[in-house]
Amino acid sequence: MTSLTLINRATCIFNTLIKLPATKQLVPFFPAYHQHYSVSSKQVSAKMATEKTLPEIFKYVDQNKDSYKQLLKEAVAIPSVSCDVKYRADCIRMVHWMQDKLKEVGATTELRDVGFQTIDGKDVQLPPVLVGVLGNDPKKNTVCIYGHLDVQPALKSDGWETEPFELVERNEKLYGRGSTDDKGPVLGWLHTINAYKGTGAELPVNLKFIFECMEESGSEGLDSLLMDKLKPEGFFDSVDYVCISDNYWLGTTKPCITYGLRGISYYFLEVECAKMDLHSGVYGGTVHEAMSDLIYLMNTLVDKDGKILVTDIYKSVAPLTETETKLYTTIDFDPEAYRKTIGAYKLAHNGVKEQLLMHRWRYPSLSLHGIEGAAFQPGAKTVVPGKVIGKFSVRLVPNQEPEEVEKLVFDYINKKWAERGSPNKMSITAQSGRAWTENPDHPHYQAAARATKLIYQTDPDMSREGGSIPVTITLQEASGKNVLLLPMGAGDDMAHSQNEKINVRNYIEGIKLFAAYLFEVGKLPK
Helix, strand or coil: CCCEHHHHHHHCCCCCCCCCCCCCEEECCCCCCCCCCCCCCCCCCCEECCCCHHHHHHHHHHHCHHHHHHHHHHHHCCCCECCCHHHHHHHHHHHHHHHHHHHHCCCEEEEECCCEEEECCEEEECCCEEEEEECCCCCCCEEEEEEECCECCCCHHHCCCCCCCCCEEECCEEECCCCCCCHHHHHHHHHHHHHHHHCCEECCCEEEEEEECCHHHCCCCHHHHHHHHHHHHCCCCCCCEEEECCCECCCCCCCEEEEEECEEEEEEEEEECCCCCEEHHHHCCCCCCHHHHHHHHHHCCECCCCCECCCCCCCCCCCCCHHHHHHHHHCCCCHHHHHHHHCCCCCCHHHCHHHHHHHHHCCCEEEEEEEECCCCCCCCCCEECCEEEEEEEEEECCCCCHHHHHHHHHHHHHHHHHHHCCCCEEEEEEEEECCEECCCCCHHHHHHHHHHHHHHCCCCEEEEECCECCHHHHHHHHHCCEEEECCCECCCCCCCCCCCEEEHHHHHHHHHHHHHHHHHHHHCCC
16 A cells, blocks of 8 residues: 555656557457466366365465465566656566466456656656456456555665565565565465466456556556546446455554545645755855745644644544444554554554544644755755755545645645745645545445454454555546455555565465455355
């Protein structure tokens, strides 16, 4: 999960431009299997999956875990960093690699062109979106699976213990960029199909796939493909449910199912004092410095306890009900373990579990992310920046509309700027996406809960999450169907950070979870 999708789109630096031809290709059905899969390509008569065949499927997964690890190793080795255009060819290679894997488990696939993006005045080809179909039995439910194949930037010098694009197993953990976000979960679906076919069991549902390679950079081009092309073409007409595995357990021991995400409103606050950077020894004391103005403005946004100071920002937040309050008391969450995992000195809200969860899920938060144009390299640099851009975001919650929040922030910044009385130039812009929620009592969620309990022998927590996956809302609107977030990874997987990993247990048991989930959804009334 990409959690900071819009942030990464805004902050990544594109330093090399390439232009590749548009790619669109229709590939026919091809029932073969990858060389690392142990299944023979010999056709077997499929039998309908039952409760008795699930143990066979689970056993098959255990027997083939080395093959599944090897495929993840291959996927991680492709540095599909979407936010840096010098890796654009790798992003396109990643999509083609995954297309081959989908074909090998029997899916019909198509690469859909989503056009170009403009970077520094030049058009750069976007990676194609991989669309697939497996099965068209009108008597079966159809599940649409979404995932992403791109990753965050990573260098060993950032603090990784091993090379980030080489999957390394250590202490029952698989370390590598994309291992949990989101290449591991995406491959999990293919392994699930492989396990059904390997045991001679018929898939209990029809499947449709949407795999993109720009999620970490704002999913550019995807919304238009979904709403303006796939939806009118009828792609979603047969879809009954949508499932996404691009998020994580709340903790490290108990599984969860996610029914809500915060939205995001991301801001670029620019202050300019000169047309060039200046030497502080020559010009210091003679100009109104942009950095001072920017620090002043950013310091007015949030207090030391995390309370947002923007006027009326909490006014439209959904009121807390007694029923909702009770939900937080039963969720398995250890504040002290959470604190140790992230290495924080002290948690906000006095470390009270219920308050931490509420402020992570159902209340807005404001975070300061950085300053573009300021000196950040080691050493003493005495430049006075001519222009600086402060970056911050507000995580939105249900009942908060992006347009409303943007206006509140703009009005507040303009008011504070007037109070500052600076002669410099100031401007502010925003990019936003709405919050998302579903009904956790929906039969789709209850089917996923039964599958989770079968694998982990415990009822999952029904949780919301503080991150944002904007495509969730788009898929909900395009399909008109229930959308479910079914995590594979654990809460300490460190997605987007150094030493990203997925536990071997989560990876292998997650494949079994997907198999059980498809089985349970297959039992739902058509």
